[in-house]
Amino acid sequence: MLVQRLEARTLGDPLTPVLLDHLRRVCRRQRMPVPLPWRHLMCRGCHGALRPGYEARIRIRQRQRITTCLSCGRVHRFGPWSKPGPQED
Ligand SMILES: [Zn+2]
Numbered sequence: 001m002l003v004q005r006l007e008a009r010t011l012g013d014p015l016t017p018v019l020l021d022h023l024r025r026v027c028r029r030q031r032m033p034v035p036l037p038w039r040h041l042m043c044r045g046c047h048g049a050l051r052p053g054y055e056a057r058i059r060i061r062q063r064q065r066i067t068t069c070l071s072c073g074r075v076h077r078f079g080p081w082s083k084p085g086p087q088e089d
Contacts, residue, residue: 016049017047017048017049020038020041020042020047020048020049021047023038023042024042024047040065040067040076040078043055043056043069043071043072043074043076044074044076045069045072045073045074046069046071046072046074048069048071048072050067050069050076054070055069055070055071056068056069056070057070063079063080064077064078064079064080064081065077065078065079
């Protein structure tokens, strides 16, 4: 299946953007979210692959994983959101 084909390939493979685009379109057609491991690897702005060190810069800040796409500049944040709790003075 598509996911096995994606796992068999490295992200540097020239066919990977095509497979990621297929995955995105299949998930949209089936009205299901993109599986979490692949959501981290594709850009929602330019639909490209996000390879750390090549097309993406990943920083951990306040327990959040902040991935910046170096192609289009879109920022993806994964992790716990800071709760707007009561202010403690
Ligand atoms: Zn992008």
